[in-house]
Amino acid sequence: MTNPLTPAVLSDPVELTRVLVDIESVSLHEKDIADCVEQVLRGTPHLRVERLGNTVMARTELGRAQRVVLAGHLDTVPIADNLPAKIDGEIMYGCGTSDMKSGVALALQLAVALPEPRYDLTYFFYEAEEIDSAYNGLNLVSKSHPEWLAADFAVLLEPTHGVVEAGCQGTMRVLVSTTGKRAHSARSWRGVNAIHAAAGVLDRLAAYEARQVTIDGCAYREGLNAVRINGGIAGNVIPDRCEIEVNYRFAPDRTVADAEAHLRELFQGYEVTMVDAAPGALPGLTAAPAQEFLAAVGSDPVGKLGWTDVSRFAAMGIPALNFGPGDPNVAHAADERVEIPLIRQGAATLHRWLA
Ligand SMILES: [Zn+2]
Numbered sequence: 001m002t003n004p005l006t007p008a009v010l011s012d013p014v015e016l017t018r019v020l021v022d023i024e025s026v027s028l029h030e031k032d033i034a035d036c037v038e039q040v041l042r043g044t045p046h047l048r049v050e051r052l053g054n055t056v057m058a059r060t061e062l063g064r065a066q067r068v069v070l071a072g073h074l075d076t077v078p079i080a081d082n083l084p085a086k087i088d089g090e091i092m093y094g095c096g097t098s099d100m101k102s103g104v105a106l107a108l109q110l111a112v113a114l115p116e117p118r119y120d121l122t123y124f125f126y127e128a129e130e131i132d133s134a135y136n137g138l139n140l141v142s143k144s145h146p147e148w149l150a151a152d153f154a155v156l157l158e159p160t161h162g163v164v165e166a167g168c169q170g171t172m173r174v175l176v177s178t179t180g181k182r183a184h185s186a187r188s189w190r191g192v193n194a195i196h197a198a199a200g201v202l203d204r205l206a207a208y209e210a211r212q213v214t215i216d217g218c219a220y221r222e223g224l225n226a227v228r229i230n231g232g233i234a235g236n237v238i239p240d241r242c243e244i245e246v247n248y249r250f251a252p253d254r255t256v257a258d259a260e261a262h263l264r265e266l267f268q269g270y271e272v273t274m275v276d277a278a279p280g281a282l283p284g285l286t287a288a289p290a291q292e293f294l295a296a297v298g299s300d301p302v303g304k305l306g307w308t309d310v311s312r313f314a315a316m317g318i319p320a321l322n323f324g325p326g327d328p329n330v331a332h333a334a335d336e337r338v339e340i341p342l343i344r345q346g347a348a349t350l351h352r353w354l355a
Contacts, residue, residue: 003036010040010112013347014092014340016105021085021094027075028135030054030127034074037108037125046115047123050148054127055137057148058111060120067120068289068354069154069313069320070111071138072104073129080334090340097338098326103157106325106346110354117354119289122151129309138309142316153289154313159326162342164294164301166218166321168310170280172248172259173227176201177271182233182240191238195231198242201270202226205246208266213251216285218303220251224266245275249305252280252314281311284319296353297323323349 009019025033034054041049047058054074059067076096085094092102104125111123126137133139141148158165178198183191210222224246231242250259256277264272284290285301294301304310304322313320325342 003039005036005040005108010109013102013105013109013343016109017097017102017338017343018085018087018092020101020105020108021092021096022083024079024083025074025076025096026078027128027131030074034125034127037074040108041111041123044112047111050145052141052145053137055141056125057122057141059122060115060117062116062120064118064120066152066289067122067150069122069124069149069151069318070107070157070350071124071126071154071309072100072107072157073126073137073309074104075128075130076101077130077332082334082336087340091337092340093335093337095336098159098328098336099331100158100324100326102326102338102343102346103159103324105343106350107157109347110350114351114354119152119354121354122148136309138312142312146316149313149316149318151313151318153287153293154310154318154320155293156308156310156320156322157324158308158322159324159328159331160322161327162323162325162345163299164297164321164323165304166216166283166285166301167220167252167281167314168304168306168308169220169222170250170252170254170256170259170278171307172250172256172263172277173275174246174248174260174263175273175275176244176246176267177273178242179271180238180240180242183238185236185238188238191240194239194242198229198231198244201244201267204266211251213253215251215253215303216283216301218283218285218301220303221305222251223247223249250280251303252282255279278307279311279315280307281314281320283321284314285321287319290319290321293321293323293353296349
C-alpha cells in the first residue's frame with residue numbers, strides 16, 4: 001500500500017490522528033500501521049530505528065544528560081461499525097480516536113518535527129496492548145531488548161482527557177474459602193453448611209472501609225470487592241465448600257506483598273489463596289523531567305485508578321505517567337471520540353516541554 005502518512009499529514013496532529021484511525025489495526029493485525037510508521041521514522045535522519053514484531057522503536061542520540069520515553073500502542077479493540085473516522089464540528093469519532101491514536105499522533109508528529117529535543121527521546125509505537133500481556137509489545141521488548149527501554153522518565157499517551165494521571169493502582173485477586181461438612185439435606189443437622197459460613201466473609205467485605213491515599217498530590221481510592229461466589233454440589237446436599245473471589249485494588253504505597261498480608265489479616269480464620277496480582281506504580285513526580293512536564297501542562301495531576309503499562313516502567317525503576325487527549329470514559333465504546341481542541345493542546349504542551 002502507499003503510505004498515507006505524507007509530510008502534509010504528519011505536520012498536523014489532527015489530520016494525523018484521522019489518518020492513523022483509518023489504518024485499521026485491531027490487536028494482532030498491526031502490521032500495516034507498523035509498516036507505515038516505521039517507514040516514516042526510517043526516513044527521519046535524526047532517529048535511530050529498530051523494530052521487533054510490530055513494535056517500532058525510534059530514538060535520538062544527542063548525548064543529553066537525560067532520556068525520556070514517549071510511548072503509544074498501535075492496536076485497538078475490535079471495530080464497532082465505527083470506521084472510517086468522522087469529524088463533526090470539534091469532535092472526531094471512530095475506533096481508536098481516544099484509545100489511543102490521538103496520543104500516537106502526538107508522539108509521531110514530535111518524532112518527525114523535533115530534531116533537537118531538550119532531552120534525548122525514545123519513541124515506542126507498540127503492538128497488542130489491548131489483549132493478553134503475553135503479546136504486549138512493551139512486554140516483549142522488556143524481555144528481548146530491555147536496553148531499548150532505558151530512560152529517566154516515561155510518558156504513555158493513553159487517554160486522560162488532557163490531564164496528568166500519575167502512577168497507577170495495583171490489583172490482586174484472592175479466593176477466600178469456607179469449609180463445612182457434607183450431608184444429605186434431609187438430615188442437614190448432620191452437616192455444616194459452607195455457604196452459610198460465607199456470610200462471615202461477606203460481612204467483613206461489607207463493613208470494610210477502603211483507604212484513600214494521597215501520594216505526591218495524587219489521590220488513590222482503593223476498593224475491595226467480592227466479584228464472584230461459588231458453592232454448592234446439588235439440590236439435596238449440604239455444601240462443604242464455598243469460595244468467594246475477592247478483587248483488591250490497592251494504592252501504590254503498598255507492594256503486592258503488603259496487599260497480600262493485608263488481605264490475610266482481614267480474612268483471618270479463613271483459607272486465603274492468591275489467584276493473581278499486578279503491582280501498582282508510584283506517581284514518581286519528583287524526578288526533574290516530571291516536574292518540568294507538570295509545569296508545561298499547568299494543571300494538577302490526579303491518581304490513575306486502572307492498571308496501565310506505566311507499571312512496566314515503574315517495575316524497572318523508571319517514573320512514568322499517562323497523558324493523552326482522549327476521553328478515557330469513551331475508550332472502547334462504539335461512539336469512541338476525541339475532542340479536537342485537546343489534540344491541539346496536547347501537541348502544544350509536548351512542544352513546550354521538549355522543544
Ligand atoms: Zn489504551
